[in-house]
Amino acid sequence: MGDWSGKTVVITGASSGIGEATAARFAKEGADVVVAARREERLQELKDRLSDLPGKVEYKATDVTNQQQVEDLIQFTVDTFGQVDVLFNNAGLMPLSFMKNKKVDEWEKMVDVNIKGVLYGVGAVLPHMLERNSGHIITTSSIAGHEVMPAGAVYCGTKFAARVIMEGLGKEIAKSDVRTTSISPGVVDTELTDTITDEEALDMLKKGIGLNEMTPLQSEDIAEAVFYACSQPKHVDVNEIIVRPNQQG
Ligand code: NDP
Numbered sequence: 001m002g003d004w005s006g007k008t009v010v011i012t013g014a015s016s017g018i019g020e021a022t023a024a025r026f027a028k029e030g031a032d033v034v035v036a037a038r039r040e041e042r043l044q045e046l047k048d049r050l051s052d053l054p055g056k057v058e059y060k061a062t063d064v065t066n067q068q069q070v071e072d073l074i075q076f077t078v079d080t081f082g083q084v085d086v087l088f089n090n091a092g093l094m095p096l097s098f099m100k101n102k103k104v105d106e107w108e109k110m111v112d113v114n115i116k117g118v119l120y121g122v123g124a125v126l127p128h129m130l131e132r133n134s135g136h137i138i139t140t141s142s143i144a145g146h147e148v149m150p151a152g153a154v155y156c157g158t159k160f161a162a163r164v165i166m167e168g169l170g171k172e173i174a175k176s177d178v179r180t181t182s183i184s185p186g187v188v189d190t191e192l193t194d195t196i197t198d199e200e201a202l203d204m205l206k207k208g209i210g211l212n213e214m215t216p217l218q219s220e221d222i223a224e225a226v227f228y229a230c231s232q233p234k235h236v237d238v239n240e241i242i243v244r245p246n247q248q249g
Pocket of ligand 1: 012013015016017018019036037038039040042057063064065090091092093096113140141143144184185186187188189190191192193237
């Protein structure tokens with residue numbers, strides 16, 4: 001895909017952070033973008049902020065844990081722009097906690113958003129892409145989808161799963177022109193840690209990986225990598241990208 005005008009990108013988790021920056025990156029190139037998340041006012045603000053860019057931006061309030069809402073998001077995009085060229089499954093939560101603290105509701109939320117949300121996205125868009133024999137599904141995994149950290153058993157489990165789901169899907173549809181990518185960021189300066197309620201986990205995070213000394217990535221750094229993966233010529237399939245801050249071990 002060289003020219004993005006007339007192409008459509010759907011992004012979940014676009015009300016902040018990586019999703020928001022990726023929406024701007026594609027709209028700048030002329031792609032039409034549908035941004036989705038639960039906080040509708042943030043999506044409206046984003047649409048207003050990007051209104052001067054060449055691509056059109058629309059939004060649809062979507063909770064990715066609700067399968068029907070994810071189906072509706074894809075249908076809304078097809079009805080509005082005619083097709084889906086890229087689905088970026090990016091919505092995610094990271095309420096890290098130690099297992100002994102038994103934050104069962106947070107375990108369930110992570111499984112629902114980080115795994116089931118990805119599956120619902122794949123399920124909703126795949127028939128459409130296979131029918132057109134064109135499209136790209138890209139999912140945000142993490143360094144935590146490659147390495148397990150203390151207080152991250154469940155989060156890492158969900159991010160391993162997200163990565164493996166992309167890999168499995170890629171193998172299943174290898175003969176088609178539909179492509180799959182998982183993107184694994186290291187520390188990015190976003191709102192992601194706001195959901196952590198376990199004080200011990202917060203403390204460990206601050207001390208353990210030297211967050212205070214590190215220059216984190218910005219969301220735009222990941223948006224650039226997503227754009228790279230989706231902009232390759234048709235015969236190239238970028239299956240996996242890892243991007244971490246220079247100082248992150
Ligand atoms: P943010 O907290 O800024 O973004 C998370 C996004 O997910 C928000 O837009 C939020 O929107 C959305 N979201 C959460 N729950 C739901 C839901 N049920 N339905 C729909 N949307 C939902 O953090 P990031 O930008 O950092 O996170 C984006 C992705 O990147 C996540 O998958 C995260 O795990 C991953 N990641 C982040 C890293 C980092 O260091 N920041 C490192 C590696 C991976 P809303 O609340 O409005 O629904």
